[in-house]
Amino acid sequence: MESLSRVLQPYKQLVGDVAGIVTVLQMFSGCFVCNDIRKKGSSNGFSPMPFIGGCGLTILFSQHALLMGDLAMIRANVVGLAISVVYTGFYYLYTPKQSRGQFWKQVGIAVAITTSLLAYAQWEDPALVEDRFGLIITVMLLTLIAQPLFGLPEIMRKKSTEGLPFAMILSGTVVGSMWLLYGIILNNTFVVLQNLAGVVLSAIQLALFVIYPSKDSKEKKQ
Structure with missing residues (x-):
């Protein structure tokens, strides 16, 4: 990877800028999920974790980018x-009153985890914190990306991918590929591994859309 990194060094600024731009564009893919929620009139059936987890992870990735001193990653994560x-906030507006307690519970957990990790980043040995903090947020990122797969048994039972955020998964694959390339240029193992694993997980989820339709099988019969 080191030799490839040296070859690609002249393109570091360009790849970083493009990765930042597609990251921001990818974040707008959540509009499709919000529109589906609006059409349904309720957030029932949609997980808030892509949004709540997105808040926590962008804060943590901003901290990691600060440790790395990488301006491109800082800008992308602040946006x-x-x-x-x-x-x-949009998700919350469409959350039924009886479900808001669970929503706030998940927000509280995300705030507690994010705050704890930010405190850890300040406490840890400066010589070790970049790698260790990078490993922690890599595991968290992969857990968030894989979260839709936790419902795989239900998807297989219903033979439907309804509820899976196709636009977010597809755009996430593109963004992951760009940051993977950027990580290679940086010769940063954690950036490479987290994005490589993220691209693989996203590809698995995209395969589900090929196997199963996006509408519930019961709905198709009507």
């Missing part, structure tokens, strides 16, 4: 945080 906050 991403603002967009994720808007999505989360």
Whole structure:
């Protein structure tokens, strides 16, 4: 990877800028999910974690970018945080009153985890914090990306991918590929591994859309 990194060094600024731009564009893919929620008139059936988790992760990735001193990643994550906050607020507006307690519970967990990790980043040995903090947020990112797969048994039972955020998954694959290339240029193992694993998980989810339709099988019969 080191030799490839040296070859690609002249393109570092360009790839970083493009990765930042497609990241911001990818974040607008949440509009499609919000529109589906609006059409349904309720957030029931849609997980808030892509939005709540997006808020927490963009904060943590901004901290990691600060540790790395990478301006392109900082800019992308600050914009991403603002967009994720808007999505989360929209989701809340369409959350039925009886479900809002669960919503706030998930927000509380996300705030507690994010705050704890930010505190850890300040406490850890400066010589070790970049790698260790990078490993922690990599695991969290992959968990968030894989979250739709937790409902795989239900998808297989219903033979439907309804509820899966196709636009977010597809755009996430493109964005992951760009940051993967950028990580290679940086010769940063964590950036490479987290994006490589993210692209693989996204590809698995995209395959579900090929296997199963996006509408519930019961709905098709009507």
